[in-house]
Amino acid sequence: MNIWGAALTLLVSTYMGEASCPGVAVAITKGDQVIAVQGFGHDSTGAPMTENTKMAIASVSKSFTALAVRQLADAGKIDLDRPVFDSRVTARQLLAHKSGISDRTLPEKSLKQPGSPAEAVERAREALQKAVPDNEFRYTNTNYHLAARLVELASGENFNAYLKKHVFEPLGMRDTVAIDVTPRDLPADYRKGYGYAYGFSIPLTEPDRFVTGSDGVITTAADMAKWLAAQPKLAPQDGMGWEADQQGRLRHNGIWFTSTAGQLLTESGYGIAVMANSGITLGNEGTYGLENGIADVVDGKTPPEPESYRLLIDLVLAALTLLSTALGIRALKRPRRFHKAWQVLRFVPLGVLLALPTLLGLLYGGGRDITFFQLAHYSLPLVVWLGVSSVMNLSVAVARWRR
Template structure:
């Protein structure tokens, strides 16, 4: 393996994408090939193979393993409906339960504190869910799967993972939590948000993450996890997803962290974790995982590229343009038909509808709150907010005149 080429690729990706810290684990078969950290955390300490980092929705593969363990033990029937619904555990794990962020907006609703409370919150959605074989990604499916583990095992979900998954694999630095940021380990350093070319340390918003995206681990432990996959990784779509090349993988995004894991056709396992959250123009470590796979296979990876900064600069320019146009309109009032003045309320309407619009047009129907939206793209919120205030001011002044 060419470690120099790997280091150059990761460093180039970090520089182009404004990632302050990245950790990488690589295996081949059941052997660990490399564990390495790059950059620093939000406290300024170097990222190492033992730095605790969030893997976000990569956690779902751990939940799926727990369910399959209990199914193998005869304690869960993967094809028997659960929670007084028509939904089966297999459908939950494959995101084919009929539940979606549209039927249960899991981020906008009051956050539960435990898998049991998550089931209570989902009762109505479960009763009306009609599994139709369609893939609809939502964290709710895995919140419910975590509760299945508790019911079948008689243990809390986090304790079950610790005893039956982490400990057997020697993952001594790994924990599972229920709620962010409340339950994060004391030695976990918060990740970063991003705006206008600047990475800023932020706390992860208050979210329920048990079963869906609550595993906190290290690159060293992820290497142990990947090394175990030749005997563990499912081919049934539960907890992993197949990409266009038939490779098994899963990505993960927090608002303050991103991660991904990949099993290549050539036998490599790759895990990448970063301290930079999902933003407009940055959807995670997918491209870096592919680039590392190319290096491992002796191929030349594409030059790393990112649209984070260009997008934010465009939004900054639009913000300044909106201010300039509105100031000019206030200084040089003109009379327009009243119907035209209504258009000045369009930015406000777009701002109010933005969480829904973003979910429908960009996130595949995913749910997001205004507070989380500011984490995702502060420049977008600022542009629409400033434009709304300025345009309403112009409309009011002209109405009074």
């Protein structure tokens, strides 16, 4: 039974238009049966998106890592509740993000990137020693870098090779690979994803990052359909590479700076995977809403209209940039005397700019780590506005201090 109809096609097309997303690939299953697999739009070369277009699934990869750990636990090679790496942290706590490690204790994106899971363990050694596991959820890729190393130690195999032999090949996922470092290890036939700024989608190279175990799986919609169809037998669990949403449905989403993805298992037995070749930005947090909309359609419900505010936000930031420039030029041409103490306020934009990675990490990611370079991928208009405002205000402050 092919459930693709006008409602689903309209939903995906509307999402792509609202989110300014050039390409989307979708897989839908019912129980262990593949119902529909389809691509929409185009990749960064202009080629049509198909069910065989290779896409990054970002943190959806964690579900595969968790399965590898569970396989080895079932084989008696990993004790989920035994502390690992000479710490108080257990494998179960790593998978559930309850290890006590966070991006605050180990800023994994800002630090030098490791080249292997073994190097990731060494980088995390101090954080592991200081970690106090508890029941608090602290999301960090480091937990799954460490889980990948556990798989290597327990199996005696390279982590990516283990996934290929024990997960991808048994499921028939022939076009799926796992990589260590972006963009270095991306397959030759992988096409760049897109960034977004000022209303334009721009092909970009994913920033250099270590992704083993956490977000390094490259796959296709056709292969994700096989993965979803296997879930009834694999029996995924909350806290084991999947998360329960407010409705109790198991899901996991993933974000790169040049692509986004998500998977969802509905109460009615449907499996849904969505992959988009446009990265996360202000006003567009990924495929979460589209997954929910597809779930509504296949369950016979009317989905809400897809919404994205990325264009509106960028236009507002562009207007603020122009306003800051105009006010700065006016202040330089027509200087007025102010008490010098008030000039300190002109350093506020610079302070906000310097603190922006930390502020955004706290506001949107519960303390997640991000570098300035990655921040420019996330919202170039925001960085430009604060940068221009800082330069103009500093110029005015210097001019008036000299008077």
